[in-house]
Amino acid sequence: MANVEVPRELKAEAKQHDMYLHPIDKDTYELFFGPQHMATENFSIILKMDGNRIEKAIVNPGFLHRGFEKLAEHRPYFTNIALILRICVPESDVPENIYSMAVDEIVGWEVPDRAIWIRNVVLEMARVAGWMFWIMGFGNEIGLYTAGQWAAAYRERFMRLYEELTGGRVYHIYTVPGGVRRDIPGDRWLRQLRDTVEYIKGKLKDFDEILFDNYITFERTEGVGVMDKRFALKHAVTGPNLRAVGVPYDVRKDDPYYLYDQLDFEVPVLKEGDSLARTLVRRYELEQDLYILEQLLDMGPPSGPYMVQDARLKALPRFKPPKGDAYAHVESTKGDFGAYIVSDGSHKPYRAHFRGPSQSHGVTVLEELLKGARIADVPVILKTLDNCPPDIDR
Amino acid sequence: MDMNEKEKIEAQPAGEVKSELPDTKEGRLVKDLLERAPYAEGSVRRERRVEFKVPPERIHEFLELASEKFEMLMQISTVDWIKEGEFELVYQLWSVSESVHAFVRTRVPRENAKLPTVMDIWPVAETYEREAHEFFGIIFEGNPRLGPFILEPREYEKHPLRKDFNTLGHVKALYGEDFDRYDESKTNYVI
């Protein structure tokens, strides 16, 4: 860009027509990154460029805003499940679960053991499938397409299991307040799940060789988008991004829900805080999640009902929880995903507010990390932060 | 007058609650904070959930105190209590060191709702405040980026998450004849 001489007449004309894309003075220009870009997934960043360096980044979300929180106020409690799971598309079980947990807390339901076990397995499956999806995206961003192809194919195994369990590939509408909607199809399904976990465990070595222990990955990610501990805490960065700066915060350990206090797993922590650390933390977490799934399968599903026994459930559309409010959160692959539900005693929630993890690391943090980065680093930073625009927009 | 009376009635049991704080880490956390901020009310809701009620004038002061223990601001949830004519803002805080979630509640009148920004304590509040401003029209003094953020200017002006915004009416006015899913003659819609 530096050597391009723009003729004076053209410059004048450009200014007249309020054009920004041409280099106006020196080398600075404005670049619209997304939403028509593979890396951004319906998300736009306005970059003020100086040559190849980013001077300033302004995040422009909102392409996916559907007004969930307004719509949830207009639908009964159980109908909402079919709606709010669309907040997080790659892991649709997470919004289902936080919503159900919050409603359970308001009503005061003791969810049966079997339902809790199933919910836990579904959440962990969502995490592993989420990592596969992330590996696919990340591999494609940095040009290692083979890893992406493999990960997408392995994710399909989970999709097949989901389909058998819930009837849906992407949107499951499975976890409802008080339990789950259907029982496990049978022992065959459990065997298949165990086989899948074994299979993916065997493939970890391949992923290491092709992606995580690869010279290209190191070159592209090392020292890119560095944040420190204080910055991350002040910006409420959660999930793997926070663990990559040395804070061992994991909702599953610190605010245990479901069976996590009985499970044995580690929270991987790295200190560097750059894109490479974020990448490697995710790699270790994938291993831990497979380990958790194995433990859950060893436990086996407890016997009993899969839905809470309550007479109020007979008249479902008019089901009314008592007044109250509750906040529930779970650890998704992107971070701490929370829901705040307020009930005023009617059959519709008075307010349903969601906290997507990308709300904190997708706006202010991204703007800070992009300052001074090169244009080629933008997809790497976006992907290692694991920015999910539907969380921000909702 | 009514409001004042209510506050008085609430204030007395709150004093009792203070002495009833359980001797757990949550109880000690609330006690510590209330000793330094006597204007607030606090209680322990359950394990790892505590609750504070703070008058809106002193919210910034209180959050600054709280930020020593509660390192992260997870979200600012706004609830529109239209019958009482108030917005309730719930600052959802999380303490990494103590593993406790805190709801810090404050109420402001719906008309010309104004609050000080907490961007100087947690920079991430910028995003949350932009969102609360966009959907409810609350003004956070000191936040430089309030304005259309997620929404387009047309929807932004109406602050769609307020309870008095009619989403069906808006959709009908905007999309008119395309809108074929709703029949006014029917009366038995559950929704």
Next chain:
Amino acid sequence: MSERRDVNENDGVIHYELQEFQVFEPLFRWARKKSLWIVAFCTGCGGIEIPPLATARYDYERFGIMPNPSPRMGDLFLITGYVTPKTLKRIIVTYEMMQDPKYILTHGSCPINGGVYWDSYNVVKQLDKYIPIDVSIAGCMPRVEAVMDGIMEIMRKIESGEADGWRRYRENYDYYRKNQDELFGEGWREKEAKRWLAWI
């Protein structure tokens, strides 16, 4: 633009420099059908089913389909889910940047009538009023097999010449323009789109 429209008002094919080229029209249609390039602008939630479609299990490259970042080289525009007014502006601009002939395939119920977001204040209800759609796949979320069926359908339509959305858009430009202006307000192109793409 208007002159050109007059010339080939009735022939139903693109303007060729030599009229004799029309003899090869079936060949061109076959070629177009067999090399659909997708504009990589996956709007909405259906974008999540594109990676499985593109990779080993379903693999759409065997139909000659390839994702491509530049709209200038794209043939097929996938609108994979609900469309908000903010996105629709970008969709229209991207669609107009594509070269003729171009085709639109929509996924899911939301572009047809709003789907689950039927009462949402921020979702476009009937997309066909704003841009021409060739094939719609109903359901939420359409399975990958359904998407493949939709792709086969659009290939059939290309070969038989029924997929004429691009021509409808040209011929009824005033109608589409009127609807767009009604939704976004007059002059949105000059005010906003010009900022993204200076040459508009």
